[in-house]
Amino acid sequence: MQLIFSGKDRYTFHSERWKRGYNPDLCIVSKDHNGVSLHAQRSVLNNFRKSQHRPVHIQIGIQIPLVKTIPKPKWDFRKVNWPAFSKSLDDNIRWIDTTVNNYERFIGMVKGTAKRYIPRGYRHKYIPCWNEESDRLYAEYQRNGQAETADKLLESLAKGRKDRWTETVERLDFKHSSREAWNVLRRLDPCQNRDGSEPEIKPNAFANRLIETSRAKIDKNISRKLTMDLKVKKTRAVENSQ
Template sequence: MCKKIVLDPVPQTQHRPISIHVNTVISPNIVPFQRHFNYKKADWNGFTKELDQRVKIITPTPDNYDTFAQLVSKTARRHIPRGCRVEYIPGLSKECAEEYQEYVTMFEADPFAKETTAKGATVMESISKERNKTWHTLIESADMTRNSKKAWSTIRKLQGDPTTAPQQPKVTPNQVAHQLLLNGRSGKKHKTKYSGDPGFTKPFTMQELEAGIAKLQPGKAIGLDNIASEQLKNFGPEATKWLLQLYDTCRRSHRLPKIWKKSHIIGLLKSGKIHPSQRVIDQYRFSAIPTIYSNASCSTDWHLW
């Protein structure tokens, strides 16, 4: 593959030289560096065992929740790989990686040789077969009705669509805060009436907590405590018991951890054409990302939330 670039004009002439860069047939995709947990290679047994051993020394109170969140994060970094590949070739298997390295060596020596061209065609055929195999596996196992994130992610990888850096929004934090205040003023006063139902005062049960954790979906955005639903689903008996005692303490004391009252606010640019007279702030819709533990409490019919 070749890339043509028109250079600047030669001084005192109208001639503009052309530079031709010869690239390999297989070029890796360049993606921005951003660390992510690789949950497929996680040591969940070690994560569960260490967390259960160290969580016993923490008292389950709202004030100690930050300490508990730090413990979960440190334990996760020790047992879950966390890295990023800035260069990635979709469909390149371990068996084909050696052939690809041989092709790169031959290309650097002589890119126009017949052996180099034949080697590149062989590597491309192997990668195409691997992509075809991945596609069939996706079609047979993907469920687009509930969560299409995995399907679209695989489609972008097979198409070689590199991840681009997100654009910086043209909205200031003060404009976002002002718009959120306007959205919260509906003009109607809602008064909540509580009945004498004893369901609001009875303690939580382990069955309710396990039902709420089971409803959490993997791959969702995390909150300010940097704890994902995959980590919560792999809590051991001691960590789950600590979380249940924390909920009961919040119920009795009528207090919540401060971080549960905060959330990420993300501005998403609306699709479609924008009218020129429309304000810049009106071109975005805002989404709040709470902590995963508040989501766990809302995922079941609990009598407090």
């Protein structure tokens, strides 16, 4: 048996009496015949109306990450035929005179060459680092349904992500432009993906506290003393300004 728990998740129970959170709801999974715990993902949802308990969503089984892309064609620079692209630019640019009037013609020539040698398109659902090996393992898993095949599929995806990460890190260069490097570091920041915690103080309670403070009783002697001090300071300010 293994406990599935993360300290970053929100509390599953919020006591209105004590104004504190607790985790009485636990997720415990069993192990397979190889002694490996079942793959499970646990997430605590938002507050449930008129209840101090928060729903807990548990997914059992292997989950392959899917990324929904924006339906907008983009350039695929990994599949560019760079030699043909460079040769086409060199062959056509010599026919354009280096004058200001030919600037739009030059831009049109570059765009036309890019459309011929740089693929463009998009996928509705994208799985990072999915390749031909992943297709083969996925087809094999659909035939036999064995957990070992699924583990190999996940290992191939993990290896692809590792190789891409290594390639990205090797290309980082803070000397010429640090924008790409900082973008990578921001994506690694766990605080950006962390769910915002709900404030314990309600807006109505905050407003009621302001009203109660404004209606607080004031000592008459202290109020009279403050009024006299204010008059004295105003008189001195007028005398000093003359």
